[in-house]
Amino acid sequence: MASPCVVLVDTPDEALGNEIGAIVRAETHRIEAKFSRYRPSVITDINAHAGEAVEVDAETADLLDYASLCHRLSEGRFDITSGVLRRAWRFDRSDAVPTEMQVGAALRYVGWHRVLWDRPHLKLAAGMEIDLGGIGKEYAVDRTIGLAIARAPCAVMVNLGGDLRVSGTKQDGSAWRVAIEDVDRAGSAAGMIDLASGALATSGDAHRHVLRDGTRYGHILDPRNGWPVTDAPRAVTVHAPTCTEAGLLAKLALLSGSGAEAFLRAEQVRAWCVR
């Protein structure tokens, strides 16, 4: 996790606060290490054995089941094999836009339908990769809140780089005040939200995009055609009971491009879009 992570515990017991902080940190590091795309992990192991069947443990299987369901529910817009498209798209604020051929070449290795997932065995076609970055952070928020509440009934907020969840209201019954970051000015707030329960997850292109000929190509790529979703909101923040749901809804909204607001309204999701 390269973004700042904060745990807030509303309690007069300093030792408990420190302990909860330690529990959250340990679990976050565990999940990060287990599903990291950069360091030796379950994911790098799966990707290194593309073309062969790999047996995964229960937790990884649960996440793959969830990813598989999301792929179906989103009609293919959410796809954990789409990471390979970054070979064509490098979002470094330069104006490098790939050609049709480059995107086409990368697309050959994208598509959850090309994956044989028969729990607990996963078989990727050779050259494919999976990346749980799209659900890993939200999953970590939900897991750590669960562990914190299991440890002691207290008012906790876990915020991992902007994806956050609260255990409930603060000790005095008031809501937590959360600032939404301005998409153009990192570090400054665009607005405040009062959160009494549930989770917030944000998806957006604020920090990664390609600007070319006046057109902003966001970093959300539609795995069905390999191109960035056009006219997507700059950022979508969703409020839902769990961070996992909020995260997926935010991504699906972005993937709906110009239809983001309509999608959120239709699904009766409490959300904020920034264009």
Add this chain to the structure above:
Amino acid sequence: MSRVNQGATGLRGALAAAAAGLLANGQAGAQEVPSTPTTVIDSAVLVYHEVGRVQAIEPTLNLSQKIGEDSTLSLGLAADSLTGATPLGAVPSSKAQTYVRPYKIIPLGTPVTVTTASGGSTVVIIPPATGAKSQVLGASTTVPANTYPLDRGFYDRRIAGHAGWEQTLSSTLKIDGGIAYSKEHDYRSESVHVGLTQDLNAHNTTLNAGLNYESDLSFPLGGTPTPLTAMNANWKGADESLHEVDAVLGITQVMSRRWLASLSYSFSDLHGYQTDPYKLISVVDAVSGQPTSQLYENRPDSRRKQSLFLENKVHLPSDVVTVSLRGYKDDWGVKSVTADLRYRLRMGADYYLEPHLRYYRQGAADFFHYYLVNGQAVPEYASADTRLAKLSAQTYGAKFGVRLDDNQELNVRAEYYDQHGNGSPAGAIGQLRQQDLFPDLKAYTLLVGYTMAF
């Protein structure tokens, strides 16, 4: 959880159910918060080999145990076994030379079969002094011509132990204390120390102070030889003691997020027997340079030492560099400088390689002499022990570490030590001009260590 919102397509409901499934299943496998280890066991075996000289093997075992929240108990044990050859202090000669030292003491009248003592020396019977109830058997060594005189029968076994206690008094203050004991066949050492550590500036600055008192006893076989008298095997002097007080003051400072610096000053005051009872100094003929007699060395019985030590640790993106410098001087005239560089190269999450370079240079003690000259007055203090001579040494080494799992580490260290001094001092007399009065010393070290924490 709040009511599930079905939405237009049932997506939300399906999603909520899926999320619930994902998060419910995981709880059984919840990771326990890893607690900091309360017990650390460190074991190591050191093998040391000087080319043509001393070999040593030393296994050590150290235990650190957290007691309650605030205290730590530490215990350590080490055993040494040394064998080999060690310089006698005498000069080489173009003629074979014979040396003798006490080997065994037996009651008077016991029949003796002349055998070979350790290291190839011959057992000789020393005529007992009048009225003595025991007699001394000496070990006699003959060193061939043009060979640097070494005592090949050198052996020693040493056992050492220490116990320490560290107590946290507050979030910024710690006190520690300990005792140590070491015994070999002719030397015993006991010591006690106390220390204080104080953190300031939100733990960015640490001050430490320590005091150590040591009491040693030297009891060579037969007694202590009378200094500056001619070599013999009938040592009669009493056991000799040495007392030492050391004080250390230090400060460690976090200089930046990646740089830790530490400076410390130490002072030692020693009173008592500091002579090496086995070391000789040759008296040579003023013209030919041939040894005419061998005398036992003599060192002052008071010594004051001071040193200043500066160490820097810099944490590069994945590696760590440690650079240190130490300056030393004492009132025996010895001055030295040590420079040390270590570079810990992290190789993935589980391995590291740490090359090591050390440079050491020292000036001679005031009373160091390669030899004394017959006819000149014998000075009050004199030693030909090359460890007190002007010398320089380089160490080249590397340590390789493997993290076996969260609780265990294995490491191997190999080092090569190369020491040289001036073997042809200016003004050497007669045959001494053709001799190497200070042969280079090369030594290899291999250390295998295993640490377990739980």
